[in-house]
Amino acid sequence: MRIAVPLCAVVALLAAGCGARSSTPFTAKGTAPCLKTKGFTGVTTNPAKVGFIAGFAANGGIRAVSPNQNVVTIAFAADPDGVASTERAFRLHAPPTLRPHITDVMSSNRNAVVVWTTSPVAEDSSAVNGCLAS
Numbered sequence: 511m512r513i514a515v516p517l518c519a520v521v522a523l524l525a526a527g528c529g530a531r532s533s534t535p536f537t538a539k540g541t542a543p544c545l546k547t548k549g550f551t552g553v554t555t556n557p558a559k560v561g562f563i564a565g566f567a568a569n570g571g572i573r574a575v576s577p578n579q580n581v582v583t584i585a586f587a588a589d590p591d592g593v594a595s596t597e598r599a600f601r602l603h604a605p606p607t608l609r610p611h612i613t614d615v616m617s618s619n620r621n622a623v624v625v626w627t628t629s630p631v632a633e634d635s636s637a638v639n640g641c642l643a644s
Contacts, residue, residue: 538570544641549577
């Protein structure tokens, strides 16, 4: 009986760790192929084509067009701590007409900052978030 209690505790700790989220940062290289399989077109990670902010992001950037014709730009910061400064940069450099509505088109997930041209439909947003990978 004495062995059973510690053994159960070890098994419980191991099982709890199985559902833990990874802290590995998402990257443009890891994400781009999935977007293509989800019907996104014009998917590029070329720094000269993804825009200034995403082009200089530590883990790369992506520009793509969703199946619903909404352009998305994703900037991959080095880690989650870099998200706030990346979001600030997008806010600062957004067109004046977009600035009051930037929260409608910008979101983040771990180290990825996602910016759409217009508010995305749920299926486009879900596809992007489902494709984010290391």
